[in-house]
Structure formats: C-alpha cells, structure tokens
Amino acid sequence: MKKPLIFAALAAVVSYLIWHIGRTPPDLAMLRSYLDDLAALKAESPVLVAAYFFLAYVLVTALSLPFAVWISLAIGALFGFGWGLLIVSFASTIGATLAFLVSRYLLSDWVHDRFGSRLAAIDEGMRRDGAFYLFTLRLIPVFPFFAINLLMGLTPIRVLTYYLVSQVGMLAGTAVYVNAGTQIGQLESVSGILSLPMILSFALLGMFPWIAKLALSVIRRRRVYSRWRRPARFERNLIVIGGGAAGLVSAYIAAAVKAKVTLIEGHRMGGDCLNYGCVPSKALIRSAKLAHQMRHADHYGLAPASPEFSFRRVFERIHQVIAAIEPHDSVERYEGLGVEVLQGQARLVDPWTVEVTFPDGxxxxxxxxxxxxxxxxxxxxxxxxxxxxxxxxxxxxxxDSFVQRDEVPRRLVILGGGPIGCELAQSFARLGAEVTQIEMLPRIMIREDAEVSEYARRSLEADGVRVLTGHKAIACGVSDGAKWIEVEAGGTRFRIEFDDIIVAVGRAARLKGYGLEDLGIPANRVIETNEYLETLYPNIFAAGDVAGPYQFTHTAAHQAWFAAVNALFGFARRFKADYRVVPWATFTDPEVARVGLNEQEAREKGIPHEVTRFGIDDLDRAIADGSAHGFVKVLTVPGRDRILGVTIVGEHAGDLLAEFVLAMKHGLGLNKILGTIHTYPTLAEANKFAAGEWRKAHVNPSVLRWLERLHDWRRGA
Structure with a gap:
C-alpha cells in the first residue's frame, strides 16, 4: 500500500500546483509580456535559455501539469520552428516517459493485484499490439497526453517501445503548437490553434494506422486465397467436420441461429468422450468403486464381502450406459434440430469446398x-x-475388446502415468487384476503438485497397483508363449510379464486424411489457430482436441461457441477464445480437481502467492461418509483474498471445484465464499472452511488486542 499512498501524495502536490497557478491562469497577453524579456535573455545566453526551457518542459510533462501548450508556444516564439520543434519533441517525450515510469512503479502492481484477472486480456493485447494502439493515440492531440502516460504505465508495453513510439507519434501535434508559437503575434486565442478542420485532420491521421492495418489484412487475405477460385454462391453457411463435443456444439449453435449447417462424422456420433473416454471410463470407475466398497464394507459397520461378478457383464453395463446417453448426440436428434448429418469421410478440396466419401464409396x-x-x-x-x-x-x-471376455486380465500392464493411465490402473486393480503401471517421468500426474502426485500414488498402491515411476519402456516381446515388457531404471533393465497391455501415454490430434496439407494449413502437433480460432484461412476454424491447448470435453465445447459464432458472424464482430479459468479433474479415488495455478506452476512462473489449506479429514460430512481424506488448497494473491488457483483432493472433488470456478470467473474472492451459507452437513462446506482458514490467517493482531481491551473495559475489569 505504500506506493499508492506515495502516488496519492504526489497527485495532491500536483493538484495544489495546478490550483495555485490556476488562480491567475496564463493567457496570450501574459505570454507576450514575458517574451521580450525572454528574447533579451536568449540573445545573451541562448544555450542556457534553451536548457532552461528543455528542463522546464520535461518537469511539466513528467508531473502531468497542464501548461505544456504555453511552453510550446513560448519555445516556438523564441527559437523558431526548427529548433523549437527539436527542443519540444525530445523534452515532451522524455517527460512523458518519466510520467509513464512513475505510474508503472507506483501503481502497476497495486492495480494488477486488485484487477489482475480482468486486465489479463488487456495485457495480452498490449503485449501484442501495444505499439500500434499507442501510436494511434499519440497522433490525435485531443486525447489528454498525461492520461495516456499514466494509463500506459499500467500495461506491460516495453519502456523503449513507449519512448520511440511517443517520439514519432507526438511529432505532428508538437509541430502544430510550435508553429503556432512562431505566429504568436497573430494568435487571438489558444483554442484557435486546434480549429475544427485541424481536429478533423488529426482524427483522420489517427485513423490512418487502422486503415493501413485493415488494408494489410485485406492484402494478406487476398494473398492466402489467391490460388483458389471462390464459388459464386454457397450451398451451406457452415460445414462442421467431426461429431464429437466441439463439432456437436458448433452444429447446434449454427442450427439455433437458423444457419444452413452440415455436420460430417466419419465414425461414431458423440466422438471420443461418449464412445471411448469420459462416459465409459466413469461407468468403469463406478463399478470398480462399488467392488472396492464391498470388500471394505466393515468400514461402514457391515460384513465385508468378496464381490462376485462377470467381467463381461461389467463391460456390457458400460455399453448400456453409452447407449443410454447416445440419443443426446444422435443423428436423429441433430437432424431434428435442423442439422444435416452426413456419415462419411470429409476432405477439404479448397477453402470453401468439402468432399465427402460415403461408406459405399x-x-x-x-x-x-x-x-x-x-x-x-x-x-x-x-x-x-x-x-x-x-x-x-x-x-x-x-x-470393445474386454466386453468379449469373461475374466479380468490376470496380469495387466498400463503404460503411462497421466490421468487416463491412473484412472484405468486403479479401476482394473479394484476389479481384481494385478496391475503394473509404468511411467518414464519421476512421478505420476506430473502436471499436479508433488504432494498431489504422491497422494495419488499412495491411493493406487493401496488398491494393489504396482507403480513404477522413473522407468523407461525399452521393448516388448514374447518368449515361450509369455508376453513381456522390458524397462530400464537407474541403469538396470528387467522384464515384466503380462497378459494384456494398455497404452495410455497421451493423445494426438487427428490431422491426417482431411486435406490440410493440400491447402497448406499449418498443423504440426495441432492445427495452428489464432485467438479467434481461425486457421491460415480466415473462413476455416478449428476447435476441440485438434486445436489444443487443452484436451477436455468441456474446453472443446467452450471453444466451439467461439468458432461457430466467429464463423457465422465474424464479418460483424469476432470474439477471442477465453482460457482464463479452465477447470479439470482426474477421477481416481480420491478425485483430483484443479482450476487456475497450483503451487508448482506459481513457483515456475515466479508468481507471488499465499497458500491456504483445509484438511477434509476434519469435515463432518466426510467423516460420516467414511471419506475423511484429502484437502482443499487455495492459492491467493499475498495479503488479498483474490483466488489464483485451487486444487482439491477428495471425494467428489470435481463437483466441489465448481464453486471456485464460478468465483474466479466473476472475480469473487474468498470472503464472498465465506459469507455464503452452505448446507450442513455437506462436502461443499469444505470450500467455506478453506475460506475461513484464509480469514483467520489474515486477522490483524492489533485489532484483536484493542477488542480485548474494549471487552475488558465493558466488564469493568
């Protein structure tokens, strides 16, 4: 708080100077009365007078005093246009840069601490186009230059960039005032310097960079499309390739706004989430968890039992779950919404044409x-x-493979220690498989904090999973009818025999077979897009796993909104994809859920933070449910309740996280969560208690001492 107080004191001094001098405001008559004496002094010591005016101008602009116009006129009258322009141009830029630096030093951290999440988009825009915006503002003298100095100090624009752009951008306006000073005898009023035609001229000058940027954009666009022949008319407003989360949402939005839209899917509607990912894995996790609870029923005062089940039946249930959800993503539903659904392989022929190959050829x-x-x-x-x-x-x-089996794989190897590998390893171990999980990195779930990774590892090992971290897979083979995988750790190699192996080392974007390379669309790891999700061609967008940077169903749907809206209405307005608050969860037992920064990322990025923890083992509902384990960990700005990130480990962590996601999205701090009534007894109270832990840690001891004295006095003690 010291820096804002210093700034407030400085502002008070400047305000006083403005008020004091403003009691006898300068005018042309006063300026002309001084010019003769100043001219005589200049004749005797021209360098000294020039230095005096230079330093005075720097001081006035650095303090944001509203007298720069008068000094500009005086310099023009005394030194003429050439030398006057030189003095004013450099003095004004140096002064403006000093004001910029003062604002940055005294206010930037304070403002970002309070409004950091809301300023993220502005900061990103200034890093990318700050020089362009500054140059535009500098070309139009109507904008108060002192305000530009102070506001730009709050942005991440580089100091050298600020100086150079200001030097060039203010030159035109400076020239007008210095030239007016050379004609001071003919001036009737200062307001006459910027006449309406002059203001309009500057406005047009300020629009020039925008016009130039638009022109360059049009030229680039024409160059991109130059080798293609654009159709005279179009059969569709939008074609969506892919019937997963991103594709379905894109098609839904287009149909909802009455666009003519075609959705092309080459395999199963619903994509990976419905058929291979989120839905079947959660159904498997639920069956495995129930088997685990049966074995440990004594934990709930019941007799433990060894679950008897058909492995085939477990997987038949999984397919029943898929079938129950399938209508939500079905061809029939989307056709009912007004979407044309084609089932075939899509290939881009040109930027406006898609060729569909159907199963019959x-x-x-x-x-x-x-x-x-x-x-x-x-x-x-x-x-x-x-x-x-x-x-x-x-x-x-x-x-599809396991649904044909009656027995659980006796020896199962899972290659990969990420979220998918951990979920599968724990589930199959709970169903009775001997699971060995192999991870090349030093720990599983490497993107989480070390303590979270260790917590997950202990949970997996408690369920019988053999977790081998720091082990690199070398080769697989078959010897004497036995399958094996060879791994290396610390220079030692050994083999692990197995009956089945599941590869779960990550997912790669589907890029082949769609004609991207024929159109020259950059696609290495993912399809390259800009902030509007446009590819190389502004009318072709990408969303979901194929676009990155996240591979979550909920982010795919989130991106789809931006892609669809920009595709249909980008001619009027475009929207930048917003990744400021992205939650995710790993559905092991206990679950691991996170939004924003964790401690590991905060340290790596050098972001100051405080950590507040609440142990779920102390939560009444968790104790009653027999799930009293895990924690809520909240990262906040030092000394403030603004949330930087949250990690929850525990029962239903993915559900509990939603309250923090909402808070971060809308700029609500921990005090707001603490002041919200939470139903008792629920797991959601963990969020409130975590906020309470933060509040207790930030109580002022001095206030408590005074309150104690107050109560003593009221008792007559």
Whole structure:
C-alpha cells in the first residue's frame, strides 16, 4: 500500500500546483509580456535559455501539469520552428516517459493485484499490439497526453517501445503548437490553434494506422486465397467436420441461429468422450468403486464381502450406459434440430469446398462460406519395439475388446502415468487384476503438485497397483508363449510379464486424411489457430482436441461457441477464445480437481502467492461418509483474498471445484465464499472452511488486542 499512498501524495502536490497557478491562469497577453524579456535573455545566453526551457518542459510533462501548450508556444516564439520543434519533441517525450515510469512503479502492481484477472486480456493485447494502439493515440492531440502516460504505465508495453513510439507519434501535434508559437503575434486565442478542420485532420491521421492495418489484412487475405477460385454462391453457411463435443456444439449453435449447417462424422456420433473416454471410463470407475466398497464394507459397520461378478457383464453395463446417453448426440436428434448429418469421410478440396466419401464409396461435394474442423484426437502409440507383436490395447479399443471376455486380465500392464493411465490402473486393480503401471517421468500426474502426485500414488498402491515411476519402456516381446515388457531404471533393465497391455501415454490430434496439407494449413502437433480460432484461412476454424491447448470435453465445447459464432458472424464482430479459468479433474479415488495455478506452476512462473489449506479429514460430512481424506488448497494473491488457483483432493472433488470456478470467473474472492451459507452437513462446506482458514490467517493482531481491551473495559475489569 505504500506506493499508492506515495502516488496519492504526489497527485495532491500536483493538484495544489495546478490550483495555485490556476488562480491567475496564463493567457496570450501574459505570454507576450514575458517574451521580450525572454528574447533579451536568449540573445545573451541562448544555450542556457534553451536548457532552461528543455528542463522546464520535461518537469511539466513528467508531473502531468497542464501548461505544456504555453511552453510550446513560448519555445516556438523564441527559437523558431526548427529548433523549437527539436527542443519540444525530445523534452515532451522524455517527460512523458518519466510520467509513464512513475505510474508503472507506483501503481502497476497495486492495480494488477486488485484487477489482475480482468486486465489479463488487456495485457495480452498490449503485449501484442501495444505499439500500434499507442501510436494511434499519440497522433490525435485531443486525447489528454498525461492520461495516456499514466494509463500506459499500467500495461506491460516495453519502456523503449513507449519512448520511440511517443517520439514519432507526438511529432505532428508538437509541430502544430510550435508553429503556432512562431505566429504568436497573430494568435487571438489558444483554442484557435486546434480549429475544427485541424481536429478533423488529426482524427483522420489517427485513423490512418487502422486503415493501413485493415488494408494489410485485406492484402494478406487476398494473398492466402489467391490460388483458389471462390464459388459464386454457397450451398451451406457452415460445414462442421467431426461429431464429437466441439463439432456437436458448433452444429447446434449454427442450427439455433437458423444457419444452413452440415455436420460430417466419419465414425461414431458423440466422438471420443461418449464412445471411448469420459462416459465409459466413469461407468468403469463406478463399478470398480462399488467392488472396492464391498470388500471394505466393515468400514461402514457391515460384513465385508468378496464381490462376485462377470467381467463381461461389467463391460456390457458400460455399453448400456453409452447407449443410454447416445440419443443426446444422435443423428436423429441433430437432424431434428435442423442439422444435416452426413456419415462419411470429409476432405477439404479448397477453402470453401468439402468432399465427402460415403461408406459405399460414393462421393459428394458441398460448398460453404465457413468450416469448423473438430476432428478430435486419438491415443498416441509410441514407437516401442515389439509392441505390435504382443498386441496392445488403448483407451479407444479396450471397451470393445474386454466386453468379449469373461475374466479380468490376470496380469495387466498400463503404460503411462497421466490421468487416463491412473484412472484405468486403479479401476482394473479394484476389479481384481494385478496391475503394473509404468511411467518414464519421476512421478505420476506430473502436471499436479508433488504432494498431489504422491497422494495419488499412495491411493493406487493401496488398491494393489504396482507403480513404477522413473522407468523407461525399452521393448516388448514374447518368449515361450509369455508376453513381456522390458524397462530400464537407474541403469538396470528387467522384464515384466503380462497378459494384456494398455497404452495410455497421451493423445494426438487427428490431422491426417482431411486435406490440410493440400491447402497448406499449418498443423504440426495441432492445427495452428489464432485467438479467434481461425486457421491460415480466415473462413476455416478449428476447435476441440485438434486445436489444443487443452484436451477436455468441456474446453472443446467452450471453444466451439467461439468458432461457430466467429464463423457465422465474424464479418460483424469476432470474439477471442477465453482460457482464463479452465477447470479439470482426474477421477481416481480420491478425485483430483484443479482450476487456475497450483503451487508448482506459481513457483515456475515466479508468481507471488499465499497458500491456504483445509484438511477434509476434519469435515463432518466426510467423516460420516467414511471419506475423511484429502484437502482443499487455495492459492491467493499475498495479503488479498483474490483466488489464483485451487486444487482439491477428495471425494467428489470435481463437483466441489465448481464453486471456485464460478468465483474466479466473476472475480469473487474468498470472503464472498465465506459469507455464503452452505448446507450442513455437506462436502461443499469444505470450500467455506478453506475460506475461513484464509480469514483467520489474515486477522490483524492489533485489532484483536484493542477488542480485548474494549471487552475488558465493558466488564469493568
């Protein structure tokens, strides 16, 4: 708080100077009365007078005093246009830069502490186009330059950039005032310097960079499309390629606003989430958890029992769950909404034409104004020698494979220690498999804090999973009818025999077979897009796993809104995809859920933070439910309740996280959560108690001492 107080004191001094001098405000008559004496002094010591005016101008602009116009006129009258322009130009820029630095030093941290999340988009825009915006403002003298200095100090624009752009941008306005000073004898009023035609001229000058930027954009656009022939008319407003989360939402939005839209899906509607990911994995987790609870029923005062089940039946239930949810994403539903659904392989012919190859080999071409590429991702299979020989499963193929088996795999290897690998490892171990999980990195769930990774590891090991971190897979093979995988750790190699192996080392965007390379659309790890989700071609968008940077169903749907709206209405207004508050969860037991920064990321990025913890083992409902384990960890700005990030480990952590996601999205702090009534007894009270822990840690001891004295006095003590 010291810096804002210093700034307030400085502002008070400046305000006093303005008020004091303003009691006898300068005018042209006063200026002319001084010019003769100043001219005589200049004749005797021209360098000294020039230095005096230079320093005075720097001081006036640095303090943001509203007298720069008068000094400019005086300098023009005394030194003429050439030398006058030189003095004023450099003095004004140096003064403006000093004001900029004062604002940055005294106010920037304070403002960002209080409004950081709201300023994120502005800061990003200034990093990218700050020089452009500053140059535009400097060209128009109507904008108060002192306000520009102070406000720009709050942005991340570089000091050298600020100085150079200001030097050039203020030159035109400076020239007008200095030239007016050379004609001071003919001036009737200062307001006459900026006449209406002059103001309009400057406004047009200020618009020039925007016009130039627009012109360059048009030229780039024409160059991108130059080798293609644009159709005279279009059969569709939007074509969406891919029927997963991003594609379905894009098509839904287009149909809702009465656009003519076609959705093309080459395999199963619903995409990975419905058929291979979120839905089947959660159904598996639920069955495995129930089996675990049966074995540990004594924890609830019941007799423990060894669950008897058919492995095939478990997977039949999983397919029943998929079938129950399937109508939400079905062809029939979307056709009922007004979407044309084509089931076939799509390929881009040109920026406006898509060719669809149907299962029977027939083809059809459609033209469209815009496209959304939502082709999703598939499991990444590493080039591990012998992997094909032993026969491997992935998170895509295991559901159809295991539904044909009656028994749980006796020995199962899971390659990968990320969220998918951990969920599958724990589930299959709870169903009775001997699971070995192999991870090359030093710990599982490497993106989480070390204590979270260790917590997850202990949970997996408690369920019988053999977790091998820091182990690199070398090769797979078959010897004497037994499948094995060879791993290396600390220079030692050994083999692990297995009956089945599941590869879960990550997912890679589906980029092949869609004609991207023929159109020259950059696509290395993902399809490259800008902040509006546009690809190389402004009418072709990408959303979901194929676009990154996240591979979550909820972020795919989030991106789809921006892609669809920009595709249909970008000619009027475009929206930048917003990734400021992105939650995610790993559905192990206990669950791990997070939004924003964790401690690991905050340290790596050098972001100051405080950590507040509440142990769920002390929560009444968790104790009653037999799930008294885990914690809520909140990162806040030092000394303030503004939330930087939250990690929750515990029962239903993914559900509990929603309150913090809402708070971060709308700039609500921990005090707001603390002041909200939470139903007793619920797990959601953990969020309130975490906020209470923060509040207790920030009580002022001096206030408590005074309150104690007050109560003593009221008792007559």
């Amino acid at each position: 027939t083809k059809r071409s459609l033209t469209t104004r815009a496209m959304v590429l939502a082709t999703g991702a598939a499991p990444f299979v590493p080039p591990l020698p012998g992997l094909d020989e032993v026969g491997y499963l992935t998170s895509d193929t295991l559901w």
